[in-house]
Amino acid sequence: MSSIRSGARAAVPLAVAIAGFGVSFGVLARSAHFGWLAPIVMSAITFAGSAQFAAASVLASGGGAVTAVVAAVLLNARYGPIGVSVAPEFEGSRWRRLLHAQLIVDESWALGHQGDGRYDLGRIIGAGLTCYVAWVVGTAVGVAAGDLVGNPSRWGLDAAFPAMFLALLAPQLRSRRAASAALSGAAIAVVLVPLAPAGVPIIAASAACLIGLRR
Amino acid sequence: MNPNVWIVVGACGLATIVIKGAGPVLLGGRGLPPAVLRVVGLLGPALLAALVATSVFGAKHRLVLDERALGLGAAAVGVWRRLPPLAVVVLAAAVTAIARAL
Numbered sequence: 001m002s003s004i005r006s007g008a009r010a011a012v013p014l015a016v017a018i019a020g021f022g023v024s025f026g027v028l029a030r031s032a033h034f035g036w037l038a039p040i041v042m043s044a045i046t047f048a049g050s051a052q053f054a055a056a057s058v059l060a061s062g063g064g065a066v067t068a069v070v071a072a073v074l075l076n077a078r079y080g081p082i083g084v085s086v087a088p089e090f091e092g093s094r095w096r097r098l099l100h101a102q103l104i105v106d107e108s109w110a111l112g113h114q115g116d117g118r119y120d121l122g123r124i125i126g127a128g129l130t131c132y133v134a135w136v137v138g139t140a141v142g143v144a145a146g147d148l149v150g151n152p153s154r155w156g157l158d159a160a161f162p163a164m165f166l167a168l169l170a171p172q173l174r175s176r177r178a179a180s181a182a183l184s185g186a187a188i189a190v191v192l193v194p195l196a197p198a199g200v201p202i203i204a205a206s207a208a209c210l211i212g213l214r215r
Numbered sequence: 216m217n218p219n220v221w222i223v224v225g226a227c228g229l230a231t232i233v234i235k236g237a238g239p240v241l242l243g244g245r246g247l248p249p250a251v252l253r254v255v256g257l258l259g260p261a262l263l264a265a266l267v268a269t270s271v272f273g274a275k276h277r278l279v280l281d282e283r284a285l286g287l288g289a290a291a292v293g294v295w296r297r298l299p300p301l302a303v304v305v306l307a308a309a310v311t312a313i314a315r316a317l
Binding site for chain 2: 020053055064065068069072073075079080153160163165167168173177181182185201207208212
């Protein structure tokens with residue numbers, strides 16, 4: 001129990017930033033015609049920021065439901081191996097493990113790391129809960145604020161999407177390989193914008209991750 | 216409201232629950248090959264960069280250079296100066312709105 005509490009406390013500084021992300025998501029989802037309830041429900045059941053922004057951005061640019069979902073799934077694919085890395089620490093019934101696994105986000109995963117590839121499940125749960133509350137409450141605040149906005153492009157909100165993606169991208173550019181994948185992904189997407197249906201350029205850009213096959 | 220919103224919200228939620236739960240529910244400590252981990256690790260940078268590019272230059276089926284590019288430039292400065300994400304977004308929106316009003 002005490003490790004849950006220590007994880008929850010350790011995540012508080014991050015939770016402030018996550019709440020800010022949540023506010024941005026709420027405002028942007030409103031501007032993408034999500035209504036007021038759907039953004040909050042999405043944050044409550046998906047709990048994965050970049051995937052939610054991607055899905056909203058694809059719909060806002062006129063893409064279909066399938067392309068929006070595929071883009072979100074590709075962005076969340078990292079949670080497959082992340083889940084595998086913490087799997088040995090999970091205990092209890094399948095339902096319990098499934099429920100606890102939902103609290104895995106980049107931040108709680110990082111805070112739960114004990115070194116040498118070992119993880120503390122309590123800290124992941126505690127940190128995940130703090131981040132979850134910040135994310136959902138932030139989204140609700142953003143939705144409420146979005147009501148006051150009116151025409152989104154008058155306030156430059158259409159530029160908030162690329163700014164948000166850039167803020168999410170920057171911390172991931174830690175290696176030369178990641179930078180090449182980013183440049184290739186952007187190039188593929190730009191070339192395809194005039195040629196392919198909306199949303200497809202983003203999915204096609206995922207091919208750039210094959211750079212990782214090189215040793 | 217866009218009629219696809221609820222479909223997307225439901226499908227994204229379900230898919231994420233399955234992806235996050237797969238390892239802890241099915242695997243008991245077995246690892247993945249390093250090549251798979253490297254490829255999946257690069258999905259984030261590739262897709263996020265594609266999202267930056269399409270959301271700043273895309274307009275229906277054309278590429279355009281407009282005030283959003285100025286906003287993105289301001290966002291880049293904000294990221295470089297290590298501003299918090301909400302401040303980066305507000306900065307980009309403000310620069311774009313001001314450029315548009317001029």
